[in-house]
Amino acid sequence: MFDLITLGEILLRFSTEKNQSFLNASSMDLFVGGAELNVASIISQMSGKSACISELPSNAIGEMARRKVLEMKVDDEYILSDSHKDARLGLYYFESANSPRKPEVIYDRCNSSFRKLDIDKLPQDIWYNTRCFHTSGINLALGKDVREFTVECIKRFKKAGATISFDVNFRGNLWTGEEARKSIEKILPYVDIFFCSEDTARYTFNKTGNGEEIARSFALEYDLDYICQAKRTVHSARSHSFGSMIYDCKNDEFYKGMPYQNIDVLDRIGSGDAFVGGALYGLICENSMEKAVKYGNASAAIKSTIAGDISQFTRDEVCDLIASHEEGDHILVEVPKNTYAWVTLDEALGESLVYITGKIDYIVPLGEKKLPISPRAFEGKNHNIRVRYATDFEINAYQNLALNVNDQHENVNSFPHASANVETRGESVFAARNAIDGLTANSAHGIWPFSSWGINRDPKAVFHLDFGRKVKIDKLVIYLRADFPHDSWWNKLTVKFSDETTMDLNLEKTDQGQEFSIEEKTIEWLELCDLKKVEDDSPFPALTQLKVYGKNLC
Structure with missing residues (x-):
């Protein structure tokens, strides 16, 4: 018996x-x-057993395609042969492009052998010879005959007890969103595993809300087991991020894997199919929603780096990539307590002079947590990690005391350390630590290098900067985020110091650093509070960087 038969x-x-x-x-x-x-x-390359229902011309071109099928370890038992003199293989032409041009696809698949499929030519034991049957909306879009053949296959496999998997796989150059919706809604009552991205759900099925809300709405309408949503973020033609979510409809549980960020894309075609294949392998062959997400994401990421439609890799490659992508790696720094040291945890992050009061346990950021740092950080096989004691001259020099490129929420022993009572949606790109990472790029918002401290529209937001020891300061420099008109800005705020003094600052709408000289004072921490937003249409003021100049006292 096959694990999967596709049409x-x-x-x-x-x-x-x-x-x-x-x-x-x-x-x-x-x-x-x-x-x-x-x-x-x-499925076959992941060590499963698969076959494909199709039809090829009985000529050299058809034989070449069949050999490729077998090369991929897919069984050709159900691939029929078309011996008519006009037999032909469907074609399509693909033109890649760099921004601002868009890729283009031209189909030449009319009157192909596939469109002559006759269900009576399939062996009748096929319906009982697979655990899962998979097809897509592309077949429904290829005309009445193929659509009827596809629907009949779905019904027969379902009746025989197979799990039915369906990928919307919408193609705007084959049919409209409304045409797709009408056809797909007729077969959804037979479907167990449903693949449909958020964007496709909105365009084709007029769904609203976030991914979870969309998934639940499908589950309320149809008796589905799993709903799988792939999410691709296109940064440029050659740089994508890929993640996904799977919803267990019966148990009302979601599983989201860490996305693969900034994939160096060679050929995106087939990467969505690779996700489907990896996810089905996890669900069908290993009965695990968690593994389905991991296999799906990893397969899509690897396929994006391979030329051609079909993925060519082994299960070991997928598992190795997953292992390298898993959370859990830590970097431990141990020096004597109350030590000044220069710490470099990755060349792409740079180094900081920090005051260390105990063991530093740095959690290597992955997935969403990596978005505010350089995409080059913690990549590749070779890493240069350095820690050295600071000299007396370096310790006593006049400098920015609010710089720690390695600051994290979990940090309790490395200073300076930034924290806040609120961070926008809990997202790492809006965390307090971003305001002391040394980056002053503020003409946009979101991922590196434009990360910032966001207040989630909370007028009671407070930013806290802890130096971990006594320091003497005399100047502040504030960089507001300046992605206007998306952003608003604060025209007033109050600085509260650990010596129980305060200072009111008047700010301007600018993308430049705003300097404020202050009476020299000795403190251990400071806070930015009483943030007053100007009256404008944007609800999004934010802090890009805070610099505090002075000297160490111990």
Whole structure:
């Protein structure tokens, strides 16, 4: 018995070479693929057993495609042969592009052999020969005959007891969102595992709300077991982040894996199918929603770095990537208590002169927690970690005392340390630590290098900076976030010092650092409070950086 049988058209893809358009291309790369074949190949390469229902022409082109199927360890038992003289394989042409141009796909798949599929030509034991059957909305979009064939397959596999998996896989150049909705809603009562991204759900099914709300709304309408949502963030044509969420409808449980950030994309085609294949392997072969998310995300990330439609990797590669992506790595720094030291935990972060009162337990940030730091940090196999004692000259020099590139929420022994009573939505890109990381880029908001301290619209927000020892200060420099008009700004705030004095500051709307000389004072901490926002349309004031100049006293 197979773990998975898929139904889908096998295609030839012609791709322009890098940075070439259709108009100036003199040659093209050739690949075999097809969404459902791509999914089946993941199952087989992950050590599962898969087959594909399709039809190929009985000629050299069809034989070439069939050999590729077998090369991917996908069984061809249910791939029919078309011996008609007009038999042909469906084609599509792909033109990659860098911003601001967009990639383009042109289909040439009309009258292909796949469209001649006859359900009576399939062996009748097929319906009982798989644990799961998978297909996609692409088949429903290919016309009446293919749509009816697909629906009949779904019904027969369901009746035979197979789990039914369906990926919306919406293609705007095949049909409209409304056409897709009408067709897909007819087969959803038969579906057990449903793949549909947030964006597709909004466009095709007119859903509203966040990902969890959308998933629950589908579960209320249909008797689904799992709803799988892939989420791709496109930073540029060559840089994507990929994550996902799976909803267990029966137990009302969500599982979200850490996304893979800033993937160096070589070829994005097939990465969504790789996610589906990895997720199905986890659900069908290992009965684990957690593993489904991990396998799906890792498979999509790896596929993005491989040319062609079909993923070519081993289960060990996927597991190795997952292991390297797991949370749990710590960097421990142990020096004598009350020591000044220069600490570099990664070259991409830089170094800081910090005051250490005990063991530093630095949690290597991954996933969402890594967004406010350089994407180059903690990547690759070689890492340069340095800790050295500071000299007396370095300790006693006049300097910015509010700089700690390695500050974290969990930090209790390395100073300076920033904290706050509120941070926007609890997201790392709006954490207090961002205001002492040394980065003053403030013309945007969000991920590195534009992270900031956000107050979640709370007028009672307080920013606390702890030096961990006595310091003598005489100047503050404040950088407000200046992503105008998205951002608002504070025109007044109060600085409260540990010596029980306060200072009121008047601020301006600017992207420059605003300097404030203060009467020299000895303190151990300070706070920014009583933040007064100007009257404007934006509810989003934020602090990009705080610098505090002075000298150490011990």
